[in-house]
Amino acid sequence: MYAITGISGKVGGAVARTLLAEGHAVRAVVRDAAKGEAWAKQGCQVALAEMNDAAALQTAFSGVDGVFILMPSNFAPSPGFPEVRRILAALHQALAAARPAKVVCLSTIGAQATQTNLLTQLQIMETELGRLDLPLTFLRPAWFMENALWDVAPARNDGVIPSFLQPLDKPVPMIATADVGRVAAELLLEQWQGRRIVELEGPERITPNQIAATFAELLAQPVRVEAVPRETWRDIFSAQGAIDPEPRMRMLDGFNQGWIEFAGTARKGEVTLATVLKQLLAAQAV
Numbered sequence: 465m466y467a468i469t470g471i472s473g474k475v476g477g478a479v480a481r482t483l484l485a486e487g488h489a490v491r492a493v494v495r496d497a498a499k500g501e502a503w504a505k506q507g508c509q510v511a512l513a514e515m516n517d518a519a520a521l522q523t524a525f526s527g528v529d530g531v532f533i534l535m536p537s538n539f540a541p542s543p544g545f546p547e548v549r550r551i552l553a554a555l556h557q558a559l560a561a562a563r564p565a566k567v568v569c570l571s572t573i574g575a576q577a578t579q580t581n582l583l584t585q586l587q588i589m590e591t592e593l594g595r596l597d598l599p600l601t602f603l604r605p606a607w608f609m610e611n612a613l614w615d616v617a618p619a620r621n622d623g624v625i626p627s628f629l630q631p632l633d634k635p636v637p638m639i640a641t642a643d644v645g646r647v648a649a650e651l652l653l654e655q656w657q658g659r660r661i662v663e664l665e666g667p668e669r670i671t672p673n674q675i676a677a678t679f680a681e682l683l684a685q686p687v688r689v690e691a692v693p694r695e696t697w698r699d700i701f702s703a704q705g706a707i708d709p710e711p712r713m714r715m716l717d718g719f720n721q722g723w724i725e726f727a728g729t730a731r732k733g734e735v736t737l738a739t740v741l742k743q744l745l746a747a748q749a750v
Contacts, residue, residue, distance in 0.1 A: 467530070479652070491509040495513070532652060573730075581718050582714070590602050636672075
């Protein structure tokens, strides 16, 4: 039995589907009972737990062969990241008490970076959960190809997609969420001791220009990419509701300047950019 958090999302769902397809039992850890219904129909146990509820998490993590941890996304954290620290305190307490046989945590490329940025939240996760006396794997994937979801409408409607990744010809390590979920499931089935880090990127690195070119090919129409000027980022992110846009801006700087990078040699995924963009276009078809 494997307990999967974040199962309602793309990565957590891919982890669960991979395990189920191989005949393994899955416990879906959800905050909303309604979101657990679809997984119950697939034969999963369902455990209700908020990610800051240590007691409920302990119950969800008890009696399992492994746990997959996916932290809730927070694109506008408060200074000092108090939100993630509260969740990590609950997770640490729950895992220490439940003592599952092993834990795989979704981290990120660049978790070792010394400059504070949006991804520092996952560096904090690695530090806090890394203190557990359990077999732990931190899976550090590259930039998700599915972030191009935000480009579908402008590509289709305007033929121009904005890019915060710059320069436009700079190759960026990217990965499909299907590959992340598959590899996470494979890691859960492995045996190891202590703490380890596994890094993961796609078959090839991708430039913003390649994203536009792939959209153009799939849509059979011209599509080009334009860089969003750095001096406009703060106003854009503030308009989106960020109280402090700086962590997000620094994350993008990290990718653009190259200090958000892998610490070692990354494993390679299989899913191509064209496959992901085709799926995104189909999902957003009018």
